[in-house]
Amino acid sequence: MHSKIPPTCALRASLTACFTWLLLSICWSVGAQSVNLKNPVLVVSPNIPLPMRETAAKVLAEEIGKRTDFAVKTQTAWPKAGTPVIALVMASDTELNGKRVPAKRGADSPEFKKEGYRVVSEISGKENITWIIGADARGILFGSGWLLRNLRMDKNLLQLDEKADFASSPDYPIRGHQLGYRTTANTYDAWSVAQFDQYIRELAIFGTNAIEGIPFQEGQAPSPHFKIPSAEMRIRMSEICQAYDMDYWLWTPGTFDMKTEKDKRAAELQMHEDFYKKCPRLDHIFFPGGDPGDNHPSEVMPFLKELQSRLVKYHPNAKVWISLQGFSVEQIDYFYHYLETEKPTWLQGVVSGPGSPSMAETRYRLPKNYQHREYPDITHSVRCEFPVEKFDQAYALTLGRESVNPRPYAFAKIHEKYAPFTDGFVSYSDGSHDDFNKVLWSMRAWDIKKDVHQILKEYASFFFGKSTENTAASGIEALEQNWKGPLAENGGVEMTYLFWKNLEAAHPKLKNNWRWQMLVHRAYYDQYTRLRLIYEQELEKQANEILNSANVQTIEKSMELALKTVNKGDTEPIARDIRKHLDDLSDALYITIGYQTSTAKHKPKSPERGVVMDFVDYPLNNRWWLTDEFERIRKITDPDQQLAELKKIVTWENPGPGSYYDDISSVSKGPRVKTISDDATDVAWWDNGKSRKRLSSQLFQREPELDYENLDPQARYRIRVCGYGDALLRVDGKRLAPVLYNKEQDSFKEWIVPLSLTQDGKISVTFDGPEESELNWRKNSKISDIWLLKQ
Template identity: 80%
Template sequence: MNRKNIFTRFARLPVIAAACMLLVLSGSFNLLFAQSINLKNAVIVVSPGIPSPMKETAATILSEEISRRSGQVPPINVVWPKNGTPVIALVLSSETELAGKAVPSKRESNNPEFKKEGYRILTEVSDKGSITWVIGSDARGVIFGTGWLLRNLRIATGIVQLDEKADFASAPAYPIRGHQIGYRTTANTYDAWSVAQMDQYIRELAIFGTNAIEGIPFQEGEAPSPHFKIPSAEMRIRMSEMCQKYDMDYWVWTPATFDLKDEAKRKAEIKMHEEFYKKARRLDHIFFPGGDPGENHPSDVMPFLKELQSLLVKYHPNGKMWISLQGFSVEQIDYFYQYLAKEKPLWLEGVVSGPGSPPIAETRYRLPKQYKHREYPDITHAIRCEFPVEKFDQAYALTLGRESVNPRPYAFAKIHDKYAPFTDGFVSYSDGSHDDVNKVIWSMRGWDPQKNIHQILKEYATFFFGKNIDEQAAGGIEALEQNWKGPLAENGGVEATFNFWKNLETGNPKLKNNWRWQMLVMRAYYDEYTRLRLINEQELEKQANEVLAKADLKTIDKSMTDALAMVNKADTQPIAKEIRKHIEELTDALYISIGLQTSTAKHKPRNPERGAIMDFVDYPLNNRWWLADEFEKVKKMKDAGEQLAMLKRISSWENPGVGSYYDDISSVSKGPRVKTISEDATDVAWWDSGMSRKRLSSQLFQREPALDYDNLDPGARYMIRVVGYGEALLRVDGKRLSPVIYNKELDSVKEWIVPLSLTQDGKISVTFDGPEESDLNWRKNSKISDIWLLKM
């Protein structure tokens, strides 16, 4: 019976009966036209034409990952099973048949399954059973097609199925899609991994379209990590074997941190390289960062790399050499391009653009076409990095820091879209598994720049958490990214995200030991705890300032005692204890599951900056430490009038009075007139290993802020006051003003009188010229943290 005949008969039925039959039949049609493919008892049939080791690897991945999730172990075979048994067939698109069955490849050469690394997934269903074809253009195409299947299967205990028939084909947009995984002390996770854990992680990256892994083979001067399961020298060789197993390019990042003119050190370095080249099972690319680290001129670097290349091809004939221009001066960059024009080195494969490199578009423009161009994006850091979180709330910057769990799917998709067209792909910078979501985003957008971000997250959730919660988990990851947008105290979505993840956690106890799940749940708890603390502690400081504002000559000591007791309630009367307790439980669980080192005392990271968020989970979000130190200064003053003036200055720091204005330059909540943001996130000071007792505002800053003021009193005189460090070359409405007070020490004051002629229209724009400080380390550059416009 066809559809036309069925629906014709509805006209002869009573309305209610017809409606009921329509509901039943529509369900039948849904089953017919969205037919699921049951693979519970499937046999994996592998073409002998697939090159080894992928012939063995792809089938093993498929069998093991299905078995791990369902309890069913799909057998692997080279012959067809009896009729009725579902089959997953792995085959090359160049083959016409597999074990007597015709391969249903679409023979047009421009189809994805005939392009490098491309594949097609096609299901055939008949009364003899189902065949799910994984048709790869080459060995990598087979593994990437296998990855698609695993990302889209519904797998649970006793269940293995595709929810609908498939005919999907795809090939990558960018040929280089990789991630750096440095088994070194600096990493906050990788250094704690066993060989099996490293192998599994590389496998999972392959499942999401990654085709390159970058190791860091030489660790001169760096003590072995206390977490190492095997020596780093052994792991770097094992990683080369893993790359061979998964048919991934093996890159290594290897700088020269010594003077290349030193012949003895140069020879020793070359010898060390050659020993590594001999032992590595696979080695495809050497990446030499020009000046980060290192201080060698390219006139010394290029001959050194040429010699390394000659050794590399002795052991790995297809090995390639790359260089970045990171940290090079204008003269050094010009020298490099002049060298290319003159020498036309065939031994050089291409240039890498990373943090501190010339602009990506400029590099592609200046680089001769025969050389490739690879990006080295920093996807692992949130602040003091290449791609900082824009307008990151101060509370997050001071607690979560650089290397927290940091899913930023939409931000990094935009960043990839912006820079990728100038490149042949990327190998990202990563120092731990906390950026796991970001790795998947980069890999999959490198494969398909148009792929829907929500769909990527659903596939991530399907594979790692199960298809039954893919939509919820994807939405939860998106919500975590939204937690970092705008002023934290005003972001009510943080509480909603917390409750969402808390309910997911409660409803999915089987995921309790899944480390990716642990990370996401922990972030939701940490964000909520930080927000609750911020609101509470800022209110305590407000009340303390009210106490100080009421002080008089007779109550100076009592006012300080009462104000300090008020702000210290954050410690003496802590809030959200249960949330705090669960954060600790989750971070301890993450140390057990993957060695994530979130606590200096418990987990021994290299230093607190390397993801030790538990060191800062209770870091003050008001100025109680600073107040305590300032009060000690007040007590040492001899004159009571000076003491009282000091207290009044403290109490009115952020509230200078009617008609006056204050801006905390890098606070998204306390800098409403600030138009600029820091481009490179060097606007967070890292003093005293993150435990600075200085005023919170002084720990975040900008170099050249710009502010707009309006609704000023045209007849009033105004003064601009700045707190910071070093120079502050101020302009008002484009006019450079001369200061009346100009101190350069840290936290010292500068002041300017604003001419009446500039405020007569009721508004001014304030900008700062950048001082010439190219000879200074960026940490010693001038800083501006607080600005007042004071009505005199």
């Protein structure tokens, strides 16, 4: 029962609500007052250390100028009254040319902490000053970055949408990215010094404070795309880092035998020292323990100690780091014992990367006086540290390992999971295709709780314009959703394609923006792949129906017709308009940033290195495998045996009533598989990615788990497995002995399931992992297909 409000009270309540709404509106209007910065003048404190005093002003002037056509002047004196000013000062400054720096906060305020800053708008009378207050030189740069990310910039327009009063300092001290000017990179090897300068600047604008180079190219021929020799570029990158006050790291492995090859050891040390002499800035040396390399830490640690003694001759504050990647248990124990007994002061810390012990274990075992840095792989999607979960096979075989891969929410979770065990990160990257991931990692390391959608908006606003910040941010989120679950069932892929197609049409001025080109390319590629997948899988179903109707008299004719049907994927291709646009975008990306997506056109290091256009038409049905199978079957002289082989093809994925089939790592064809493959061998890489094997055999797991229900308690069942190497099967926890056990590639194993295990109508299937620690991961046992066959 509701009580009745007297009319006067109701009127009073209504008026109060209206007044409150009006007051809030007024307050909001005042709070949301825009700040016009048209034709600003930069006034810079002389107390800002060089070179940042010049660098920060240059960054602001040039980035504003590119987007607005305003010629931003820098001067030491205040301009005439009414001129908008951007003032750069140190937190220790109390005044600038007679004007008071805004009132200080407490000593624990962000602008007094390392790399911290405060940006504040001061508007009164004719004064319009936007202050950038930095705790140090980097604080000035990062405060300038915040302003650039939040300005609305267009022709004849430069403004903040509301008055600023924002202060911040980073959560983690190390926030960096590896930019290797080497043959294996899919873009960096094609960049000029100016392109590296611009890219490093843009990373700094989003909070990056470290760049890692790869200086020594042992065993690698020079890239055909090099603008200057690698020896010269590594010095120029050091100069760029010096200008932006960013730490310069070097990734440098030891691939020779340190124990026996004494001459190489001496030559290596001398090569390093010669480089150190020439390098204007050098802060850290990172030595990956066993990736690559095969030296025991008893040899590595003395080598690094000697390396450090040469390093500090020229860079007294530079540090040495090591990773335990690829180390055995004995080698890891040796390393920690060395730290306990020798207590090396020349070692700064340990890096955790792919193949390292867990980050939690490393932090717990590592003495607290040593730092711990993450080396996350943000560049790969399969065969990597953080593979895309439930990645559809069609993507894995076409987009592959290095495609345009914005993963905002996945990487935010990954970063948040591991960051607390570290002092920060320097990512592994082999090209610009992971550009957004770099920004995400840098900004979340600055503020681990920063809203992911806000990061996307700032990314879109700065690179594409404030008017696109909401739409482009949502479009990038949609691209991440494209990769979730069975592709054929994901109608959102088409919506994402149409969304980006409309954005492309609405913003023709972004046509030559390489970040925009990459995102549009991904949207078109995803849609094209989905359309092909649906079409080509349907062709294979039709071909199987033809084979299923074959008899002794029609074997050859049935194979010919079935092959003609599946080959329509080549002879009668679909979506040619999308395919043509993909070619155009790929060529445009090669022109803008040297992105090498085609072997024929762009001369990449190898097809695995982001060369997605080599695989854009890779079969998404088994037409290549069927061609080879039919050739094999034609050599069989017994017609009945030929029919039996055709029957095996027809029933591969459809074993009949009461029987079950699972493609182990296919999100669409493995409904009973409970495990998600998260190891480095989720997708095979045979014949440079152009394997003719059955598609199911190209995805696999090592120890899958499956549950079966609604089984016939009275029936006898047989389990069949296709794969390579060993498969140590258990049913309901009981190890079964095989009745057939072949270990060759794509061969079969079989077990009979005891009736006692199926009498409750269900079973659980698991596999023990065979002992294969001595094998390279590419040679480990694999399971690709499993059948539960009702006899």
